[in-house]
Amino acid sequence: MTEPVxxxxxxxxxxxxxxxxxxGWGADADDLLELGPLLVGxxxxxxxxxxxxxxxxxPGRQWYGLQPIDWGxxxxxxxxxxxxxxxxxxxxxxxxxxxxxxxxxxAMAVDVGSALPLAGIVACSGYPHEGWQPPAAMAPVxxxxxxxxxxxxxxxxxxxxxxxQGAGASPQLLAxxxxxxxxxxxxxxxxxxxxxxxxxxxxx
Numbered sequence: 001m002t003e004p005v006x007x008x009x010x011x012x013x014x015x016x017x018x019x020x021x022x023x024g025w026g027a028d029a030d031d032l033l034e035l036g037p038l039l040v041g042x043x044x045x046x047x048x049x050x051x052x053x054x055x056x057x058x059p060g061r062q063w064y065g066l067q068p069i070d071w072g073x074x075x076x077x078x079x080x081x082x083x084x085x086x087x088x089x090x091x092x093x094x095x096x097x098x099x100x101x102x103x104x105x106x107a108m109a110v111d112v113g114s115a116l117p118l119a120g121i122v123a124c125s126g127y128p129h130e131g132w133q134p135p136a137a138m139a140p141v142x143x144x145x146x147x148x149x150x151x152x153x154x155x156x157x158x159x160x161x162x163x164x165q166g167a168g169a170s171p172q173l174l175a176x177x178x179x180x181x182x183x184x185x186x187x188x189x190x191x192x193x194x195x196x197x198x199x200x201x202x203x204x
Contacts, residue, residue, distance in 0.1 A: 006084075008033050008048045015045035017198040018092040020085065022049055022105030024125075026060035032102060035182070039100075039191040044198065045092060051105075052080060063108050071130050081112045094118050098194045099139075101126060102182060103152055110160060114138040120197030122190055124182045125149055127156035134167040141171040142193045144186045146178035 008029045019040050021032040029050035036046030051061035053073075063081070064073035089097065098120040101109030106126025113121040114132075118139040125145050141164055145157035157173055164171045174190070176183040182190075 006050050006052075008050075009045065010036050011042065011045040013045075015043060015092060016096060017043070018045040018047060018088070018097045019194060019198075020047050020049060020088065020097060020099045022063075022081075022099070022101035022109050023051065023061070024101075024103030024105050025062050025066050026055045026058055027102075028060050032100070032105075035100075035187075038187050039194050040198070041195075047088060049081075049084060052077070063104050066104060069130075074129060077108070078112055081108055082115065085112065085116060096198065098122065098197050100124070100190075100194070103180065110134075110141065119200060120193065122193065123157070123160065124186075124190075125152050125157070125180055126160060127152050128160050128163055132163070134164050134169065136167055138167075138169065140193075140197060141169060142174070142190060143171055144174040144176070144182065144190060146181060146183060147175055148178060149180045151180040 023031040029048040033048045051063045053062045055062050064070055064077040094117050097118055099109045099113045099118055100122040102124045106123035107129055109121050110123045110126060111129050111132050114134050121139050121141045123143050143157045143160055145154050147154045161171050161173045174186045176185050
């Protein structure tokens with residue numbers, strides 16, 4: 001069976017748990033797919049979504065324009081991703097799904113994921129969208145970021161953490177000595193967070 005062009009998928013088709021991956025600006029769906037086996041077991045479905053927009057400076061993709069940032073594209077990008085996640089939720093319920101994003105994908109994960117009944121959200125090297133405010137109740141969030149990140153400053157994840165704390169959440173920020181990446185040192189705690197959230201009994 002041919003895979004849909006808007007995503008890549010690994011793992012069983014009849015899985016009861018799912019990890020959804022959102023790549024960064026200029027990358028593509030395959031960029032994070034290899035993380036799947038490092039973070040979850042073979043019984044978990046791993047779906048890497050492809051951003052809808054062509055990247056302006058290379059072969060990759062983007063969720064919205066970044067250089068300069070086009071906040072005018074954000075509402076449409078937000079709505080489109082939410083719809084894709086709701087569609088995925090028809091096969092694996094969203095309360096049994098964790099959303100992980102890197103960089104621009106991390107910003108999208110926190111923004112869109114905050115409005116959905118997910119099991120958890122992981123934002124790696126992410127940042128808060130302009131005007132975004134977390135709701136009073138949302139899925140648990142884990143953040144990771146390199147202290148020497150030259151692309152998205154470490155302070156962006158600190159700002160995310162403060163915003164979430166202001167809404168009553170208790171997000172952990174995994175800091176590491178490094179740049180714009182998902183460092184090997186944070187894979188184990190990220191995996192533990194994801195597995196713990198997927199093992200938790202959904203509310204309701």
